Amino acid sequence: MRILVATDAWHPQVNGVVRTLTMMAEAAKAFGVEISFLTPQSFPTFAMPSYPDLRLALPGPTKTAQLIEAAQPDAIHITTEGPIGFLVRRYCRQRKLPFTTSFHTRFPEYVSARLPIPESWIWAALRRFHGASQAVMAATPALATELRVRGFRNVVLWPRGVDTGLFHPRSVDLGLPRPVFVCVGRVAVEKNLEAFLDLDLPGTKLVVGDGPARTALARKYPQAVFLGARQGEELAQAYAAADVFVFPSKTDTFGLVLLEALASGLPVAAFPVTGPRDVIGTAPVGVLNNDLRTGCLSALSIPREACVAFAQKHTWEASARAFVDHNAAMRVVDATSDSAEFGAKQPHLVA
Structure with missing residues (x-):
C-alpha cells in the first residue's frame, strides 16, 4: 500500500x-x-x-x-x-x-x-x-x-x-548546578515559557530549542541556560542531563517531547491541561499542578525507572x-x- x-x-x-x-x-x-x-x-x-x-x-x-x-x-x-x-x-x-x-x-x-x-x-x-x-x-x-x-x-x-533506542537514561553531565529543570520545544510566545522561567527554583533552568522569542527571553532571563536547537543524539543527551522535564504550554494538542522526556527517565511537571493530562493521566510519572513550582519540586522525588517503564508502552x-x-x-x-x-x-x- x-x-x-x-x-x-x-x-x-x-x-x-x-x-x-x-x-x-x-x-x-x-x-x-x-x-x-x-x-x-x-x-x-x-x-x-x-x-x-x-x-x-x-x-x-x-x-x-x-x-x-x-x-x-x-x-x-x-x-x-x-x-x-x-x-x-x-x-x-x-x-x-x-x-x-x-x-x-x-x-x-x-x-x-x-x-x-x-x-x-x-x-x-x-x-x-x-x-x-x-x-x-x-x-x-x-x-x-x-x-x-x-x-x-x-x-x-x-x-x-517514542524512539526508546534514542531516548533512554544515560550518564551525561553538562556541568550545570543541579537539579536541572529542562524545557524542550519551540521558543515562542504560545509555549508559555515565561511561566517556567519566572519560577524560583534551585539549580538550573535549561531551555532546549529555538524560535522567534529566544533572543528576548535570553536577555530577560540571563540566569537560565539556552542551548538552542538540538536533534538526534545531542537532543537525547540534553534530556538525559536533566532531573525534571517542565512543560509550561497550555495549548499543545499532545506534546511529543513528554514521551521523549519520560523515555529518558525524566519525571514531568506541567499544568493540568489537555496534552500533559492526556499523555500522563493518573500514572505516577509526573506532577500536574496549577502551581508549576510545586509541581517541579514534587517531581524530583519520582523514580526514573517508573518514567522509563511508562514510555516503553508507547511505540511507533x-x-x-x-x-x-x-x-x-x-x-x-x-x-x-x-x-x-x-x-x-x-x-x-x-x-
Missing part, C-alpha cells in the same frame, strides 16, 4: 509534527506500507511572518497535481492546514477523491495570541477544512472529544510513539498501524479527467 502525506511542516523544521511523520513512516515499512511526502521542498518558499526560521511553500495547482499523480498513491492524507494542505484538499475535492486529515496544532489560540482575530472564526475555518475528511485523526481521546464537541465529524484516534509501530488502518479503506484506480487546470491523468481513490 502507498500513502501520500501532504504536509507544510517538514525538514529542516524541528517540531513534533515533523518527528511524528518521520518516525511513523519508518515504522510503517515493517508491514509493507510505503509512505511518501509532498512537502515544501518541492516548491518555492517564503519566511513565515513572526517565524523567520519557518518557511511556507508557494505551491502551484499544476505542479501539485503532477506530484500527486507521480506518487500513484492508494490513499492521500493531509497533515497541515497550510498552502500545500489547501491545494491537495482542493485537488481531491474537485475530483471527488476521499482523503484523511489530522489535527496537530491549536491555531485558534496561536493566532489569537498574535492577532486580534476571534478564536471562533478560526475554529469555523478549521471545521470547514476538515469537514470533507474521511477521518480526522487526533492524538488523544480528550482532543478527539473536544473536536467532536466543536462540530468536527469523523474524528478518530492516532496515538504517538502501534502509531503507524493506527495511521495505516485509518487510510486502508481507500484505493486508487487510474482515471481520466478533462480538467484543464490540473492536467489529464489523475489518481482516483475509491472506498
